[in-house]
Amino acid sequence: MPPVTIQEVARHAGVSAATVSNFFNWPDRLSTGMAERVRSAVDELGFVPNMPARQLRTSRSGMIGLSVINASNPFFAEMVVAVEHAATEKNLSVMVGSTHESPQQQRQYLRMFEQFRFDGIILTPFDDNLQQAHEIAARGTPVVLVDRTDDEGLLPSVGTDHEAGGYLAARHLIEQGCRRLWFVSGPRQVQQMVRRLRGYQKAVDEAGNVSLEVLEFPDLDVGFGREAGRQIADRDPQDRPDGVFGGNDLQAIGIVAELVDAGVDVPGEVAVIGYDDIVFAATTARPLTSIRQPSREIGAAAAEMLFERLLSPSTPAQQQLFQPELQVRASTRR
Amino acid sequence: MPPVTIQEVARHAGVSAATVSNFFNWPDRLSTGMAERVRSAVDELGFVPNMPARQLRTSRSGMIGLSVINASNPFFAEMVVAVEHAATEKNLSVMVGSTHESPQQQRQYLRMFEQFRFDGIILTPFDDNLQQAHEIAARGTPVVLVDRTDDEGLLPSVGTDHEAGGYLAARHLIEQGCRRLWFVSGPRQVQQMVRRLRGYQKAVDEAGNVSLEVLEFPDLDVGFGREAGRQIADRDPQDRPDGVFGGNDLQAIGIVAELVDAGVDVPGEVAVIGYDDIVFAATTARPLTSIRQPSREIGAAAAEMLFERLLSPSTPAQQQLFQPELQVRASTRR
DNA sequence: GTGTGCTTGTGAATCGTTTTGTCCGGAGGT
DNA sequence: ACCTCCGGACAAAACGATTCACAAGCACAC
Numbered sequence: 001m002p003p004v005t006i007q008e009v010a011r012h013a014g015v016s017a018a019t020v021s022n023f024f025n026w027p028d029r030l031s032t033g034m035a036e037r038v039r040s041a042v043d044e045l046g047f048v049p050n051m052p053a054r055q056l057r058t059s060r061s062g063m064i065g066l067s068v069i070n071a072s073n074p075f076f077a078e079m080v081v082a083v084e085h086a087a088t089e090k091n092l093s094v095m096v097g098s099t100h101e102s103p104q105q106q107r108q109y110l111r112m113f114e115q116f117r118f119d120g121i122i123l124t125p126f127d128d129n130l131q132q133a134h135e136i137a138a139r140g141t142p143v144v145l146v147d148r149t150d151d152e153g154l155l156p157s158v159g160t161d162h163e164a165g166g167y168l169a170a171r172h173l174i175e176q177g178c179r180r181l182w183f184v185s186g187p188r189q190v191q192q193m194v195r196r197l198r199g200y201q202k203a204v205d206e207a208g209n210v211s212l213e214v215l216e217f218p219d220l221d222v223g224f225g226r227e228a229g230r231q232i233a234d235r236d237p238q239d240r241p242d243g244v245f246g247g248n249d250l251q252a253i254g255i256v257a258e259l260v261d262a263g264v265d266v267p268g269e270v271a272v273i274g275y276d277d278i279v280f281a282a283t284t285a286r287p288l289t290s291i292r293q294p295s296r297e298i299g300a301a302a303a304e305m306l307f308e309r310l311l312s313p314s315t316p317a318q319q320q321l322f323q324p325e326l327q328v329r330a331s332t333r334r
Numbered sequence: 335m336p337p338v339t340i341q342e343v344a345r346h347a348g349v350s351a352a353t354v355s356n357f358f359n360w361p362d363r364l365s366t367g368m369a370e371r372v373r374s375a376v377d378e379l380g381f382v383p384n385m386p387a388r389q390l391r392t393s394r395s396g397m398i399g400l401s402v403i404n405a406s407n408p409f410f411a412e413m414v415v416a417v418e419h420a421a422t423e424k425n426l427s428v429m430v431g432s433t434h435e436s437p438q439q440q441r442q443y444l445r446m447f448e449q450f451r452f453d454g455i456i457l458t459p460f461d462d463n464l465q466q467a468h469e470i471a472a473r474g475t476p477v478v479l480v481d482r483t484d485d486e487g488l489l490p491s492v493g494t495d496h497e498a499g500g501y502l503a504a505r506h507l508i509e510q511g512c513r514r515l516w517f518v519s520g521p522r523q524v525q526q527m528v529r530r531l532r533g534y535q536k537a538v539d540e541a542g543n544v545s546l547e548v549l550e551f552p553d554l555d556v557g558f559g560r561e562a563g564r565q566i567a568d569r570d571p572q573d574r575p576d577g578v579f580g581g582n583d584l585q586a587i588g589i590v591a592e593l594v595d596a597g598v599d600v601p602g603e604v605a606v607i608g609y610d611d612i613v614f615a616a617t618t619a620r621p622l623t624s625i626r627q628p629s630r631e632i633g634a635a636a637a638e639m640l641f642e643r644l645l646s647p648s649t650p651a652q653q654q655l656f657q658p659e660l661q662v663r664a665s666t667r668r
Numbered sequence: 669g670t671g672t673g674c675t676t677g678t679g680a681a682t683c684g685t686t687t688t689g690t691c692c693g694g695a696g697g698t
Numbered sequence: 699a700c701c702t703c704c705g706g707a708c709a710a711a712a713c714g715a716t717t718c719a720c721a722a723g724c725a726c727a728c
Contacts, residue, residue: 003473005713005714005715016679017678017714018679018680019678020715022716029675034677048445049714049715052385052389052451052713052714053386054714054715056386056714057716057717071405071430072406078406111382115385116386117386139337256617283556283614283618284617285621339684349708351708353706353707359687363706363707368707383685384685385685387684387686388686389685389713390686390714391687392713
């Protein structure tokens with residue numbers, strides 16, 4: 001059976017193709033009798049509209065692309081849900097892609113979004129290169145940045161102040177009496193890491209009598225967190241840090257798990273703080289102190305920003321910045 | 335600036351549209367000089383191919399749709415990664431949708447996948463109604479089921495034996511000396527829950543002197559797990575269960591967290607076991623015993639099955655069943 | 669009977685690609 | 699010198715929908 005088109009439905013109902021099209025798009029242009037005839041023909045043949053064809057004609061896809069760093073990180077997962085929710089209300093669908101800290105993957109997804117003529121794109125970039133995003137926006141597909149501002153001010157953005165977050169983390173550790181601080185980081189290209197470190201460093205510098213060491217890992221997941229934890233536990237107690245800031249909660253959770261397994265006292269010997277405040281932060285062996293980012297609000301705000309640009313593409317680019325909050329739990333409370 | 339088409343590139347390069355098309359799809363049909371001219375025209379104009387148009391012509395989308403219950407559940411998140419990985423190797427892109435236990439959402443995504451003429455669909459259904467999936471398959475879009483078999487045998491499927499998993503869970507708890515068992519469940523329509531319960535029940539029946547109570551919650555997340563934990567903690571100690579099986583790890587993690595917070599001894603007073611063995615199962619206050627499903631293998635197998643059907647749509651439907659494994663940790667080890 | 673206005677339905681052009689068949693010019697064979 | 703062959707380029711016909719401008723039908727009034 002060949003795929004059934006609008007033409008066949010028309011023939012079957014004894015009307016023209018235009019009428020069938022109107023049945024779907026301008027129902028009030030049909031008389032009730034006609035509508036009924038079309039409806040039954042559609043049902044009988046099991047007609048399924050061909051979106052690519054419709055899209056070609058109307059040049060609207062009803063889709064928005066969402067590129068995040070890692071969709072299985074609960075922080076991004078929540079953001080995705082918020083975006084989907086907002087999009088559904090506007091009759092839009094969301095396609096999400098996880099770049100897993102790979103520039104090629106990011107390029108790939110962006111190119112795909114543009115080629116499929118998505119109505120708009122929300123991007124969580126992780127490196128410094130916004131060139132592709134600028135090009136796409138210039139060619140007419142609205143782009144909104146998340147978790148990162150555009151220095152050139154061309155693209156709207158929403159995110160949290162990572163530098164402030166890093167500062168909060170260090171201040172808190174120092175106030176708890178920590179003097180030998182570590183920063184366990186993801187890849188250097190990830191801008192967010194750089195900013196958090198900058199704030200962290202600032203508080204360390206201000207304190208004066210505090211040391212800082214940075215450990216870099218290729219990925220921000222629980223596994224590498226454990227790896228970091230093991231490195232800490234393996235050291236002589238006097239060489240260990242007494243305060244550790246994990247690049248995100250995934251890493252911090254891994255660190256805590258490994259330290260506890262190794263019998264290191266958390267927070268007594270080593271205090272640990274994370275970033276994002278994901279739901280699992282509160283359920284670990286030592287409930288994790290974390291810097292909370294409002295993932296849902298960020299997602300919703302990004303979606304709203306994008307919708308505005310869909311309506312009026314030429315409005316100047318806004319920047320929205322949320323402030324992170326310190327959420328204290330047992331992993332740092334001495 | 336109007337969007338640039340293949341025609342404009344052709345004009346700019348002084349060739350025909352067909353030649354530009356060949357440049358992309360049959361590069362070896364062009365003489366080297368010609369290829370160079372086209373390439374530079376493409377670059378200069380910033381040409382981006384229009385996929386919907388190409389799709390209309392070729393009727394191949396290069397996309398596969400993946401509908402899961404909850405993409406932020408690490409179990410599904412890992413599965414998604416595996417599918418994406420397999421798809422990328424075949425030059426396909428994946429669009430994932432989270433149905434969040436809503437039949438409407440599931441219908442919506444499936445309809446969308448079909449309307450966009452995706453090359454194939456992988457579906458994790460959560461209720462009994464496979465009618466839509468059957469219809470779609472009959473109209474020519476291959477569908478592979480995950481985590482659920484098709485009783486009519488029309489659709490291929492891959493998943494784990496949930497009944498065996500439930501049985502394992504109960505056997506283990508009973509062996510640890512538990513006699514008052516609970517099953518904390520998600521919604522009843524979720525087939526997986528029913529099967530797990532069936533196996534659980536079976537082991538209880540076999541044991542003879544063991545009681546079973548079932549608690550149902552509207553969603554399978556940490557929040558409702560905490561809710562369940564609170565209900566347990568609020569009871570008189572002699573009315574409490576001494577062994578609890580969480581519908582999945584998310585719920586089980588919530589249960590453990592709440593019990594520990596309330597000062598209930600886990601596993602001494604109440605042993606807790608989960609399902610899925612997600613990465614966070616090992617990092618909780620009492621590392622969680624769980625029934626492991628091989629999420630990556632399942633995703634990869636589903637993708638492979640789909641690819642086979644893309645090549646030869648009429649091969650009989652296979653069914654692949656993985657066996658779950660018991661992973662013992664502190665939450666049940668007395 | 670003609671003109672006016674309104675509702676409903678239609679024919680045909682169009683969106684941006686791919687693909688088929690054709691055409692052209694030069695190389696090679698006899 | 700003639701014929702054949704072939705690589706490389708092109709013109710034009712799809713693909714399946716939407717939409718614009720127009721036509722048919724009808725009611726009503728003059």
